[in-house]
Every structure is written in structure tokens, then in C-alpha cells.
Amino acid sequence: MSSSILFSEFARVCSEIEPVSSSLEISARVADFFRGLNDDDLGTAAHFIMGQVFPAWMERELGVGPSFLYESIATAYGMQRRAVEDLLRRTGDIGVTAERMCSQSVQRPLFTEELTLQRTYDNFNLIARIEGKKSQKRKVKLLADLLISAAPLEARYLVRLVAEELRIGVGSGAVRDAVANAFDVPANLVERGYMLVNDFGVVAVTAKNEGEKGLDSLTLIPGRPIRMMLAQLSGGMEKGIGEFSRPVVEWKFDGARVQVHKMGEEVQIFSRRMENITSSLPDIAALIREFVSGDTAILDGEAIAVGPDGRPRPFQDILRRFRRKYDVGQMAEEIPLHLALFDILYSDGSSLLDEPLESRRRFLERTVKEDPEGRIYLASQLATGDLSEVERTYNEALSAGHEGIMIKNLDSPYTPGRRGKNWLKLKPIMETLDLVVGGAEWGEGRRKNLLGSYEIACVEPETGRLLMMGRVGSGIKDDQLSELTDMFREKIISETGIDVGLQPDVVFEVAYEEIQKSVNYDSGYALRFPRLIRVRDDKSAEDADTIERVTELFEGQRTAAQN
């Protein structure tokens, strides 16, 4: 077996791809890179190149976020943490920050052998496994040691890799095409393989050594999570219905997605990111054991927190159940979950992915028994193109406290991991609030040297005080962002790191999905999914929405749905 390539080689490839914008050229370059690698390197490079340290199925985490990363850079290059953050503010890129500090550093490498791709991966595994007392310091130290032995360009990509933001324009689409290209196999087979095993490393090595036949033999295995099918926003009720010759409508539940694998008496539950959350959800597992017939099945559905009145509870309550390790039983009583099932991917030995929804639905109906207590049920499905019926379903869903409806194509297969147009979601257009901008943060990457997100606040009319409600950084077009930055530049009253204090006299119209209670902001409320609609040039701070109005809207959310 040939030995591992150097990490500097990987860094060089990244640096060559970074300025390329043509997607064809990107995948061609990745393909060239892949072709020259041995199995081990290919397995690693396939997820590294998309900025992923460990493959998704592997339940391993580095446990290094921005803060430890900055600390490591500071340690490695003998700088202050503050200097790292200041340079980050100016470069807008943590990789470039490390690269510059590396080239100015006088620290000597600790390791004599050169850093290979495999040794990098081994070190990531070491970092991931560190736990217990002083673990944070040990993680920072080990990463710093790696950085000391890296050349500037290596430091750039090592750091970006740890941040899981390679920012070279390579994602799963590019890797899929690169594997197809490098080993002369059809791209759709590569994609299919990736959906099933969640690891481009495995897929690439299979394609390389066993070709099309090998990819073909990859199959769905109960017990191993598969990527979930995603939905796209519908352009409206009529438009959505019009997309399909045979549409069906279901409620869009306000909960959290779960994928349930039943293998005899054994049940495994996976989250959207394919994390195994079985031990947090014993109540769901019990329901599956009791009400799902047949020996093996993979089901897709939504876990919903329900209140005593049977209505869904605020989304925050679901988060208190997911990933819980302690007091699981007690919390299951306090916040009971119901399970709405809407799809089935596997049944007694065969994959149903390629079956049309219509047929999967029949399998689902045959597989799930009715719970007289209604804790586990199938999402009601209405097969109709009749707009008034669809509208009625939509209103029912909202009255029941859910988010809206899903419009699905009865003739479509289950396409894992794809935000295809075979599932459309339809939600109400939310109201907006006019909020005062009281501060901002300097952005990164594409938003370097631009104010990338803005603190928003409502007004307390009696005192004129501003009460913060969170931040908004989405919904802003590029040219608007530079205009905003220019406008706010003159209003900066303080600056620490990436945080900027602003004269509070600009009003943003902000849209949102929901108002949530919050302990993090002094208004006591925060917005779920805030986005900027426009700048209210016609309004000044005193005309912004008040805390009373926010409270009214919050109270209204729960009851307004009744009508």
C-alpha cells in the first residue's frame, strides 16, 4: 500500500480550487485529485474536501468550536486571543487569519515528520476523543501543536477544516460529480450510494475498486440512518397544487423530524442529522414496538410535543426532549411526545425508496396499527386538486396549532437528502415588525468587511428604552448589504472585536415565523427565523413597534389559530 499524501498537497488542491467558480471545473479538479489517491486517502479526502472532518454517520465530534479554535491559533503562534479576533475582523476569514499569523510566527515545529493526510485525520480522532478534566485545554493544546508544525497554507486549510467551513465551493454536489468523473461511474449511482451510506469516502472507494457493480450493491440497511427527503417552499396554494397531476395534502406538523428503524423488538430512532436519539425517546420507541407490525421497517415522521389540551406545545419544549441523557423518564411524563408518521422507506426485507408515494402510503397503512389513545398515528392524507378542500385542510392545520400543509406528488419516489420539488411546504405569510437597529456584527467570508447581522429591538414607550429581541442577518441582498454597511459606518459609536454599537435611529421591517419567549433578550421575546424585509426610511426609532404590540402578537399566536 502506498503511503499517505502530505496535508500540504491537500492544502494546495484547496487553494487551487478556491478561486474557481465554474462548477464543472471544480468537480473536474476534485476528480483529478481523487484519481491519484490510495484507498485510505480517498476515504478521508472525500469528506475533508467538503469541509467535513468526520463522515456524518460516525457519531464523533471534534468538540472544537470558534472559541477553542481562536485560542489554539493564539497559542500556536504566540499571539493574544484578542489579536486573533482583531485580525479575523479584518480578514473576515479564520483560515486566512491563521495563515498570516503562521507566516509571521517564530515558533519552531514540534514534529519532525511532515504532516500527512492520514496523520491529520488521526489527530482529529485524538482531539475528538479527549474528555474529562482539563479536556478543553488539552484539545486546544493538541490543535496548537498541529498548527505549529504546519506551513502557512496548510494552517489556512487546517483551521478552516476544524471550523468545518472550507469555503472553496465544494459540497456534496461537486463531490458526487467528481467521484463519477474520476472513476467513470454514473453520477446518479454515486448519489444513490451517498444517500444510503452517508459517507462519500465509502462511496468513492467502492466506485474506485468495484465500479458500477459495487455502487449497485450498496443497499438500505435497517439500523443505519439514511438522509431524509426534504421539502421546498411552495409559491402559493394554487401554484403548488398545479405542480402535480396527482397532488396529496398533509398537515405540516410543528415538531421535529424523526426516522424510526424497527428490527424485530429493537428500535432505533434518528434525528435529521442522523444522530441516534433512541435513548432520549423511550416513549416513542415503546409506541413503535407496540403499534408497528411486521419485522423490519424504516419509517419517517414527526415527533410532536403535546399539551394537556392535545394541542402542540411551543417548539422549545421539543428541544427539551431531544438529546436528553438525564431525567429522561420524568421529562417524558412532563412533555409527552406524539408521533405522526407520513412515510415508509423499508418494509420486511425490501427498500421502498423507488416506490411511488401512493404505494408507500399503502405499505404505511398496513404497517401501523391504530392507537386508541392517539399517541401514534398516520398523517391524514387528502388526495385532491380542489382548491377549496386544500384551503380547508390548510385552515384546519393552522387551527390545530400546526405550521401549514405539505403538498406532495403521489407519483414521486422517496429522494433522500434532496430538497426536490416533489414535496412542497405551504406556510402562512407572517406579519412583520418594525424594529430599531441598535448594533451589528462584522461578517465573515462573503460578508467580510460588511456588517453581516444586526441587533434589533422594540421600544418601551414610557421610557423610550430599547428592548432587544435578537438579531437579523438573512434576507439581505449583497448590494443592499454594502449600502447598509456604508450607511451604518457613520453611526458606529463603539467597537469591540466583531461587535459594533450603533446609534439607534434606523428601523428595519423584519419578518418572522413566530414570536418566542426568551430569557436571552431584555424584551423577553425573540423571533424565530427573522429576516429583513426592508429598511423603513419613513420611520424613526420612536415609530418602531412597542413591547406592548409584541406582547399582543405573542398572545395572539396561540389563540388566533382557533378561528
Place this chain on the structure above:
DNA sequence: CCTATGTGCTCC
């Protein structure tokens, strides 16, 4: 023992 900080995950 309590609280603050950091990370990683949810938002079909």
C-alpha cells in the same frame, strides 16, 4: 454546589 461558557444539535 452553583453558575458561566462553549459546543453541537434542532427548527419535516
Place this chain on the structure above:
DNA sequence: ATTCGGA
């Protein structure tokens, strides 16, 4: 999650 922008 939402949204924008390049290909």
C-alpha cells in the same frame, strides 16, 4: 431553519 447569487 431562510435567503441570496452564481452556474
Place this chain on the structure above:
DNA sequence: TCCGAATGAGCACATAGG
């Protein structure tokens, strides 16, 4: 139309530190 890269709030857990 797809895909990559910006950005949001809030929860549990592990760890650090008083």
C-alpha cells in the same frame, strides 16, 4: 433549478471556575 455560503433562536451536556 440546483447548490453553496451567508445568516437566525434555543435547548442539553460537558467542562471550568468560584
